[in-house]
Each structure stands twice: as structure tokens, then as C-alpha cells.
Amino acid sequence: MKLRFIGLGFLLVLVIMAIVASIIFGIVHIPSGSVLDAFTSYDGSREQLIIRTVRLPRALIAAMVGSALAVAGCLMQALSRNALAGPELFGVNYGAALAAVLALYIFGSTSLTVFAWAALIGAAVAGAAVFLLSSVGREPLTSVKLVLAGATLNLLLASLTQGILILNEQTLDTMRFWLAGSLTGRDLSLFTQLFPYMLAGLLLAFFMGKHMNIISLGDEMAQGLGQRVFFIKVLCIGAIVLLAGSAVAIAGPIGFVGLAVPHMARFVVGINYRWIIPYAALIGALLLLVADIGARFVLPSQEVPVGVVTAFFGAPFLIVLAQRKGGAI
Template sequence: MRIRLTGLAIGAMFMIFSLGASIVFGKNPIPFSIVLDSLTSFDESSRNHLIVHSVRIPRALIAMVVGGCLAMAGAVMQAITRNALAGPELFGVNQGAALMIVIHIFLLGKSSLTGYIGFSFLGAGAAGIIVYALGSMGARGLTPVKLILAGSTINLLFASLTQGILIFDEESLDTMRYWLAGSLTGRSMELFMQTLPFMLAGLIGTLAMGRQINLISLGEDVARGLGQRTGWIKAGSLGLVILLAGSSVAIAGPVGFVGLAVPHIARFIVGSDYRWILPYSAVFGAILLLLADVAARFIVPSQEVSAGVVTAMLGAPFLIYLAQRRV
């Protein structure tokens, strides 16, 4: 236990270092001394101080929390489905949120990013409930296989509907193009504070359910034998995934592969105990998205690319590796 706590502390320190790197590095690097000065004695007339407060700090905090939420959501899904290829996309949460935002733009016109949060949660929650209901049909009730099939079906359906609306509505396409790639640019501290309570509720709730999630990862029969009410655990886990992934999609768009890859890294380090996999996933997910966002600023010299593009570049080979290993 002491070794695992030490590893978690080292990971947390590296996360703080990555947070600082996200604030300092960019197309116009800002020395760390100026960053500290902006925090201790903010000067409204200083361009660097304004950039730090209005752009770099909100962006870094969003990357840190979103990365942790997506990774923890992926860990929960891999536990309850007992499927190494599970991720937040499995429940159609990402596509459900995207579809509702596209419908909102199509019917009501453009809105602020703040206005999209409610619709994003509505879509994410609806997708999760539909997938859970479909996966629970039949004599045996909810099973990992039925959950995967229902999630994949709803995910493809929502993605097709989203693309169909975007094809016929150019205004929605222009508004959604960058967001759908998973971007952290243009997000304000106000927007972050509006989604933060949902993210914190999901993170704290997931850690509190660590023991139950750990037991159900061993199989439903084992969990029942130990006196666990597996139906309630699955329902609670679904709600946590909606909170974690839905709030992340609302603020940053559907950033892919973080929820798939990071739990495997945590599992490689701490073993199969989800009471440790969950906090390690949160820390490593934050580090991954922070560093991916920093890398996104330098890949193309003339402009920034979305952080979601970087995570996809890293995650695609990892997905192929996992798929081949499971065949």
C-alpha cells in the first residue's frame, strides 16, 4: 500500500508540473516568473498577465479535470462490462451530447458555449438511459455483452443523425466543426466553474464506489455472493459515467481514447484492484490531456490543432494493439 501511495503522490506531482507546462508553453511562451507574478500581483495593463488569467489558466484547469473525468469514466466502464475495449463512447454519451447540441443549433440558432451545457447533459443522460434500458431487456437482464451491443448501436445511430443534420445545415457545421474534434480553446473560467460541480460530483462519487466497482469487476456471481446488489451498482455506475463523460463533452467536446487507454496504464502499474485503478486513472488522464494540449500547440506551425486530434493519434495504435491482443 505504501508503494502505491508513493506512486500516486509522484503522479500528482507530475500532474502539477504538467499543469504548469500548459500555462507556460504556447505559441508565445510566458516565463514562469511572469506567471507567478500574475498570480501574486495581477496587472490589468500587462498583456501576458491577461493571457495567463483569461486563456492559459482556464484552459489548463479544463484539460486537467476533463482528462481525469474521461479516464475515470473509462475505468468504470471497463469494470462493469469486463471489456478491455470499453470507453466513454460505449454508452453513446459523447454522441448523445453532440446530437442534442446540433439539434439545438439547428432549431434555435447559435448560442454561447454556456448555453450548450444543458443540452449536452440532456443528450448524454438520454443516451445512457436508452443504452441501459436496451441492455436490460431479456430474461437474463443487464449483461456486459448486451450493454456493449446496445451502446455501440446507439452510438452509431446518434453519430449518423448528427452527421445528417450537419450535412443539411451549414451553420451548424461551422459551429460544431472544431468542437466535435475535441478542443480546449476558447473555454472561459466561467464555463469551467459551471461544469466543475458535475465533474467533482462524478469524481468523488466514483471514488466512494471504488469497493463496489472492484467487486463487480470480478463478475456478477462473485459480487452477489459477497452480498452486493449488482443492479444498483450498475445503475449507479451508469449515472457516474453520465456525470463524468457528459460534463467533459459539454465543455471540451468528444475527446477520444483517453478513457480507453489510461485505465490500462493504471492497471499495468497497480494491478487489478479498482480501488487503486480509479485514482491512478484520474491522475494519469489529467497528465495525458494536459500534455496532449501542449503538443497540439506545436504540431502545425501556423495554427493549433485540437487536443482530441493528438489523443486520437496516440490512442489509435493503442486500440489496434489491444484488439490484436484480445483476438
């Protein structure tokens, strides 16, 4: 127990160091003295403006988005009892993407704020649709029905999104960077608008850690232990929508974080979700911060979307995981 608390403290220190590194390093070289002055004696210079309005919001967003996606992946894997599950399987990513594409296609708005709120609404609608589809029929809401409904809806939403992008080349050009998963251009006002939703999802997930331990054993076992399985699954779905929906809304559909991080946390602390969830939150924040810093230097004088970096390292992880686990926790 004590070692696990020490581990959390160590990860928290690493996350803080990564946030500082994200603020310091970038394509535009800024002396460390100017970085400190941006917070202690702000004078409105170009360097200090970059620190306060570009890099600081970007670092905070990377940390929160990484945490949100990782914890959403934990809940999804516990709910479906599938080691290969992630927020992408729940239809949230493409629900958000379709809504953002429709907002641009119908209204012609290129505002990041409009994209974010449209994506959040789309994620919520997709999550509700998966829940309703999973509840149809004589059988109660089961993990298998949830996975099937999520995978089916995800394919449908992906097809609709691609169809709109093919029909309208201007929409494709505008949305291409967002759909790759990017933190570029996000500001503090957008972060503060969506932060309450991510925070609510995280708090709900932390509260449900003990229940997820029982749910991951199976529906019959959970019912035999006196758990209100349907109610817990509804809360879990709500937390996934809040976390993944707000993360995708602000940064686009960044892949593999929600899939890989829960396994990293499980490797460190075992199968207890009361520890897996907080560890995953910090590891997810650290992973996306490091990936975002690396994305700035992959190509000279040009940034790569962070979603490309996470996919580059996440694809081999997925292959190894599929071979070792066979899809079962």
C-alpha cells in the same frame, strides 16, 4: 501499499508540473516573470490577461476532463468486462454531440455555454436510454445487454448527428472544431458550472472501487458474494454519465483517453479498482495536459484540436491492445 501511495504522490507532482507548463507555454510567448506577476501583482496587461483568463482555465479544464474521461473508462471496462470499452461505447459522446448540434441547428446559438449544457443534457438522456434498453426483457440487466444497447444507440446517434451536419453546412462549419475535441476558448465560468458534476462523478467512482472489483468478476459471482448488482450498476451508469457527459460537454468528444488510461493504470497497480481509479484519474489528467501542450506546437502559428493529438497516439494503442487482449480483460 506504501509504494502505491508514493506513486500517487509522484503522479500528483507531475500533474501540478504539467499544469504550470500549460500556463507558461503557448503560441504567444510570455516571460516567466509575467506569469508569476499575473498571480502576485496583477496589473491588467495583455500578457497577464492571457494567463489568467485563457491559460489557467484551459489547464484546469484539461486536468479535470482528462481525469473524468479516464475514470469513466475504468468504470465502463469493469462494468462491461471488456478491455476495449470506453465512454464512447455507452452512447454518451454522441448523445452529447447530437444535443449540441441540435441546439445550434434549432436555436442558432453559438455560445459555448449553450453547447455545454445542451451536451450535458444529451449525455444524460443517452445514458438513461442505454439503461432502459438494457433493462427491457425477461433477462436482468447484464453486461452483454449493456454493451449491445450502448453500441446500437451510439451508431444511431452518430448517424443522426452526421445527417444534421450534412443538411446544414453552417452548422457543420460552426461545430467542426468542437466535434474534434478542443480546449480552445473555454473560460473559468464554464469550468465552474460543470466542475460540480465532474467532482460528484469522481467521488462516486472512488466510493465504488471495491464494488467494481467484484462486479468485474461477473454478475453471478457478484450476486453469490452478496452484492446488490442492479443497484451497483445503476450507480456506475450514473457516475459514467456525470463524468463523460460533463467532460464532453465542456471539451467535445475527445477519444482514446477513456480507453487507454485504464490499461496504463492497470499495468502499474494491477487489477484492484480501488487503486486503478485514483491512478487513472491522475494519469488521465497528465495525459491530456501533455497532449494539449503538444497541440499548440504541432503546426506553426496554429493550434490543433487536442482530440486530434489523442487520436493520433491512441489509434496505434488500440490496434496493439486488440491484438493482445482480443477484447477481454
